Amino acid sequence: MNPSVKIIINDQPLELPAIVGSEGEVGIDISSLRDQSGSITLDPGYGNTGACTSAITFIDGEKGILRYRGYDIAELAQKSTFIETAYLVIYGELPTPNQLSEFSDLLTENQMLHEGMRFHFEGFPPTAHPMAILSAMINATSAYHPNLINKREQRFSYHAARLISQVRTIAAFSYRKAHGLPAIYPKTTLKYTANFLHMMFSHPGEDCELKPELVKALDLIFLLHADHEQNCSTATVRMVASSRANLFASASAGVCALWGPLHGGANQAVLEMLEEIHQDGDDGTKFLNEVKNKSGHRRLMGFGHRVYKNFDPRAIIIKNQCDKVLEQLHKTDPLLDIAKKLEEIAIHDDYFISRKLYPNVDFYSGIIMRAIGIPLDMFTVMFAIGRMPGWIANYKEVMEDSNSRIARPRQIYTGPNIRSYTPLDARP
Ligand code: ACO
Numbered sequence: 378m379n380p381s382v383k384i385i386i387n388d389q390p391l392e393l394p395a396i397v398g399s400e401g402e403v404g405i406d407i408s409s410l411r412d413q414s415g416s417i418t419l420d421p422g423y424g425n426t427g428a429c430t431s432a433i434t435f436i437d438g439e440k441g442i443l444r445y446r447g448y449d450i451a452e453l454a455q456k457s458t459f460i461e462t463a464y465l466v467i468y469g470e471l472p473t474p475n476q477l478s479e480f481s482d483l484l485t486e487n488q489m490l491h492e493g494m495r496f497h498f499e500g501f502p503p504t505a506h507p508m509a510i511l512s513a514m515i516n517a518t519s520a521y522h523p524n525l526i527n528k529r530e531q532r533f534s535y536h537a538a539r540l541i542s543q544v545r546t547i548a549a550f551s552y553r554k555a556h557g558l559p560a561i562y563p564k565t566t567l568k569y570t571a572n573f574l575h576m577m578f579s580h581p582g583e584d585c586e587l588k589p590e591l592v593k594a595l596d597l598i599f600l601l602h603a604d605h606e607q608n609c610s611t612a613t614v615r616m617v618a619s620s621r622a623n624l625f626a627s628a629s630a631g632v633c634a635l636w637g638p639l640h641g642g643a644n645q646a647v648l649e650m651l652e653e654i655h656q657d658g659d660d661g662t663k664f665l666n667e668v669k670n671k672s673g674h675r676r677l678m679g680f681g682h683r684v685y686k687n688f689d690p691r692a693i694i695i696k697n698q699c700d701k702v703l704e705q706l707h708k709t710d711p712l713l714d715i716a717k718k719l720e721e722i723a724i725h726d727d728y729f730i731s732r733k734l735y736p737n738v739d740f741y742s743g744i745i746m747r748a749i750g751i752p753l754d755m756f757t758v759m760f761a762i763g764r765m766p767g768w769i770a771n772y773k774e775v776m777e778d779s780n781s782r783i784a785r786p787r788q789i790y791t792g793p794n795i796r797s798y799t800p801l802d803a804r805p
Contacts, residue, residue, distance in 0.1 A: 386414040400435055417787050424683065427607075428784070429615065433466060433770050434606040438684035443691065445604055446470070454694045459599040460484070460569050463766035466604050467537060467773065481568075483538035488563040488572070490546050491521045498554045507758045508642075510551040511544070512632040518543060519625035533776075536624050537769045544628075544765050545569065548758045549576030555754075570596040573762070578750065590705045591749050594698055595759070598742055601691045602760050604767025606684075610634040610641065614768045618775040619784040631768045632761050638678070641739075641760040647679035648743040648753055651712040654719075661719040669728045677723060679716075679740030686733035695741045702748050713744050 380395040382405045391413055396404045404427045411417050420426045435444045443450040445466050453462055457471075464472045464480050472480060497517050501510050522536070550560050553576075561576045571592045578585035605611065613634035617627040635641035654664050668675045682689055703710060720736055723729040746756055775781050 386410075386416055389414060396430065398430070400437070404430075411787075417789070419789055422683075423607075423612075428612060429607070429774075431606065431771070431774055432469070433767070433774065434604045436606055436684055438682070438686050441685060441687040441690050443605070443689075450601065450690050451694060454597060454600060457600065459596045459603070459763070462600045462603050463541060466766040467770045480538065483535065484542040484569060485565050487535075487539040487542040488546055488565075490518075490543060490550070494518070494521065495550075495560065498550055498560075501551075501554065503555060503557075505551075505555065506636075507548065507551045507555065507755050508632060508636040508761070510554070511547055511758055511761060512629045512636075514547045514551070515540070515544065515625055515632060516629035518547075519623050522625075533624075533773065537773075540624060540628060540769060541765050542569075544762050545573045546576065548755070548762055549573060551758070552577055552752070552755055570599065574749075588706075590702060594702045594745050595749055595751075597698055598695070598745060598759060599763035601694060601738060601742075602763030602767075604764070604770060608640065608683075609637070610764065611767055611771050615771050615775050616784045618772045619781060624769065624772055627772050628765065628768050631764070635761055635764065636757060641757045641764070643678050643737070643739040644743045644746070644756040644760060645753055647716075647739050648712070648747065648756065650678045651715050651743075654715050655711055661715050661722060665719065665722055665726070669726070677719065677729075677734070679743075680723060680729065680736055681732070681734040682737045685735065685737065688735045689737040691738040692736040692740055695738060695745065696736070699741045699744050699748075702745050706748060708748060710744055710748065712747070713741075716741060716744060 380397060380403070382393050382395050384391050384393065391410075393410065394406045396406055398404070407418060418426070433446065435447070436442065445453060445462065446469055448465065448471075453465075457465075460481060461472060461477060464477065494514065494517060497514060498510070501513075518539070522539075524532075546563055552558075553560050559581055561579045561581070563572045563576055567575055567587075571587050574587055574592060574595065575585060607615075610631040614627045614631040617630045618624075622630075638646040650664075654661055657663070664675070665677065667673050668677050699713065703713065720740070724735065729735075742759075743753075743756055746759060747753075751759060
């Protein structure tokens with residue numbers, strides 16, 4: 378028997394079907410609610426609203442579980458690579474050796490930008506934030522591939538590879554442009570993450586040293602960001618995709634949504650917060666008091682999550698990696714000490730405990746990126762590179778769903794009732 382839920386609206390009993398997910402979570406299917414009752418639901422911020430069914434990522438925020446396609450994030454972090462995980466997230470299964478090598482070849486084939494795109498970079502002022510450049514350039518990529526707009530174009534895997542590969546080239550070029558440095562082209566001999574660091578930090582005629590431990594640490598950061606179900610940016614990608622916009626336009630919208638400090642922009646905001654605390658000579662105590670008494674409308678950036686009401690499993694992995702990277706580099710970082718102190722106080726403080734606020738993925742990732750030498754305003758770009766497989770997989774799910782409709786929420790109107798137009802000279 379299919380489960381259902383009985384509710385009473387306006388004294389009228391209604392029976393609504395329920396959908397049960399593969400991990401047992403139950404969703405009440407309200408798609409016939411308005412037709413049956415004349416009412417809609419209201420859920421600002423969508424904390425109680427499932428916008429889709431999806432087979433990509435499973436999160437249990439109470440237990441701190443995150444799985445891509447059924448594989449636990451900790452196991453993938455230990456055994457996989459970003460590119461293998463990207464394949465898994467997009468296509469649903471771990472690749473065979475053959476599939477992985479074909480996928481890698483496709484990424485290499487697509488890593489160069491159309492030469493015409495180089496000129497777009499010239500149009501940005503030196504003050505442009507790399508996220509603005511990234512979003513604009515991803516969208517501009519579709520202008521070089523008009524066949525993307527053709528619905529009969531079936532080469533999804535080709536476009537997916539192009540996007541994953543080129544987002545990294547665009548990101549590195551935008552950094553070079555912002556710092557007045559010549560663009561460094563990707564090498565066919567380097568793997569994904571090493572190639573990115575090469576494009577960022579090499580100079581013409583002088584390749585940078587690619588320290589394996591740093592390449593591995595950045596690869597891990599990308600992997601940990603590969604997908605995270607229906608967050609603000611992924612929901613945005615699905616929203617845009619639902620209108621049948623092309624893959625590049627949808628991903629470009631995702632970049633814009635990610636940019637905000639309450640979402641992907643938090644990794645930059647965390648470092649700015651730690652630097653400010655450090656410059657104030659505070660060990661974190663004064664800052665936390667300000668957060669708790671809400672006097673300065675401050676938040677402890679990198680803490681809290683809409684879904685995790687327990688430790689974000691990615692934060693635990695990143696914190697360990699952070700210690701390892703600094704140890705391998707024989708570096709200390711006073712900001713790491715402040716971060717640890719903040720965490721130590723916060724996880725024992727009633728303000729944070731009662732609101733179930735724990736460190737999220739952004740709390741420690743910035744310290745690793747800083748150690749690698751990635752500048753602060755590129756942190757959120759790193760998140761975008763990592764999240765690309767998830768956006769692509771979600772785009773694919775929308776396109777392959779024969780029941781998919783354009784996403785079009787309703788609203789409860791609270792403005793004025795009908796009134797007559799007052800001519801300009803008769804207005805007070
Ligand atoms: N510091 C201090 N207080 C916080 C924090 C924080 N980081 N986060 C939430 N709170 C408090 C709120 O003030 C509120 O308190 P109240 O009940 O006294 O009013 C309560 O906790 C609930 O907060 P909401 O804003 O309703 O929680 P929501 O689920 O909407 O927000 C969010 C989640 C945006 C992540 C929030 O925790 C936040 O702003 N965190 C800091 C920014 C951040 O780290 N973002 C990255 C998230 S992970 C990601 O996107 C990759």
